[in-house]
Amino acid sequence: MTYMRLAHDPVMRMLLNNFVNQEHETERKCSWMPATNITENEQVFHLEMAVPGFSKEDFKINLEKDILTVSSEKGKDEKHENNKDQTYRKREFGHRNFCRSFSLPEAVDKDGIKAEYLNGILTITLPKKEVVKVTKEIQIT
Numbered sequence: 001m002t003y004m005r006l007a008h009d010p011v012m013r014m015l016l017n018n019f020v021n022q023e024h025e026t027e028r029k030c031s032w033m034p035a036t037n038i039t040e041n042e043q044v045f046h047l048e049m050a051v052p053g054f055s056k057e058d059f060k061i062n063l064e065k066d067i068l069t070v071s072s073e074k075g076k077d078e079k080h081e082n083n084k085d086q087t088y089r090k091r092e093f094g095h096r097n098f099c100r101s102f103s104l105p106e107a108v109d110k111d112g113i114k115a116e117y118l119n120g121i122l123t124i125t126l127p128k129k130e131v132v133k134v135t136k137e138i139q140i141t
Contacts, residue, residue, distance in 0.1 A: 032098045045108065045126040049100065052120030053093070059122060061115055063104075068113070070122065071099035 037048040049070060051059075058074045074097065104110070104126065112127040 032096045033100050034098055036100060043128055045105075045128070047102065047122075047124040047126065049122040049124075050120065051098070051117075051122050054117070054120075054122075056117040059115070059117065061124065063110060063113065066104045066106075067101055068104055068124070068126075069099060069101045070124070071097070073097050 035050045037046075039046045039048070047068075047070075051072070054072060054074060058072045060069075060071050060073070062069045062071075107128045109127045109129045112125075114125045116123050116125075
């Protein structure tokens with residue numbers, strides 16, 4: 001019963017589909033999936049991905065049918081890759097390939113999707129379609 005209620009919520013459907021789509025071919029090729037927050041208000045959904053150390057040119061965002069895929073193929077830390085004589089005493093971070101796919105709910109206006117990268121956070125704005133409320137009077141016979 002609870003699952004059915006959650007499955008009809010567009011945000012929960014997006015999250016549930018994301019876990020179902022783990023077998024998506026591009027996801028198997030990636031070594032890391034960044035943490036993502038999904039928020040919603042009356043006008044938009046926001047996807048916020050924690051991806052520090054990248055530049056906006058490193059990201060690739062694709063929309064195919066109802067699947068939004070965010071990826072980067074920046075790979076290894078290029079600064080250290082060029083200096084082969086350097087030995088790490090300790091290494092706790094680097095830039096790895098990543099990808100993340102999301103099934104979008106029908107409520108998203110796919111033509112209005114925008115992305116912004118600021119202070120290590122990639123924010124994707126997914127505007128909602130305007131809902132036209134049609135009122136129809138039913139005659140009793």
